[in-house]
């Protein structure tokens with residue numbers, strides 16, 4: 756079964772290692788009046804992810820499901836989750852909606868505007884439309900304002916099985932991974948504009964899809980990652 760760790764008050768990291776790649780795949784459940792799942796994981800992981808979700812909430816109580824961008828590890832099991840969560844709405848950004856991503860899913864996607872906030876009860880989820888960060892035109896990142904948790908998707912990706920929660924930023928390992936995956940993250944002036952916004956949020960927790968939940972100095976970690984990504988890509 757997937758591992759479950761609480762990374763902030765009421766926010767649970769559900770993680771599975773591999774088997775499609777030597778990576779950890781972390782999905783997040785925000786347990787609130789209106790529970791939200793961020794990332795579904797691939798369809799192959801669905802039985803494991805569902806079992807972990809069941810240990811936290813009744814899956815039928817899930818109200819929203821969201822993800823960063825259209826990829827199997829982000830939203831591959833969305834239809835499977837919609838089948839067990841009759842009241843769940845898929846939620847994504849306006850760009851994704853414009854690209855008709857809801858053609859893939861069994862229920863229409865609720866579009867959120869840039870900086871629009873979804874009220875889950877105690878938790879308030881701010882949607883950031885971030886085309887090509889981490890990658891893909893439809894990309895979004897989301898920020899939970901009560902716990903100051905930034906769901907940063909593929910930023911900080913590392914190979915191997917990272918600790919569930921850490922105060923070590925892993926920037927060095929993330930750049931090592933980037934070197935092995937040329938073309939993984941497009942890096943350019945658009946990257947800096949998004950990092951400016953992420954740093955201004957002053958997050959307390961960075962909840963990555965393929966990295967530890969980082970509880971150290973998040974602003975510094977974002978600055979360091981941006982700097983190293985720029986160096987790697989030769990962006991000045």
Ligand SMILES: [Fe+2]
Nearest residue numbers: 824826890909
């Ligand atoms: Fe991705």
Ligand SMILES: [Fe+2]
Nearest residue numbers: 828908909964
């Ligand atoms: Fe990913």
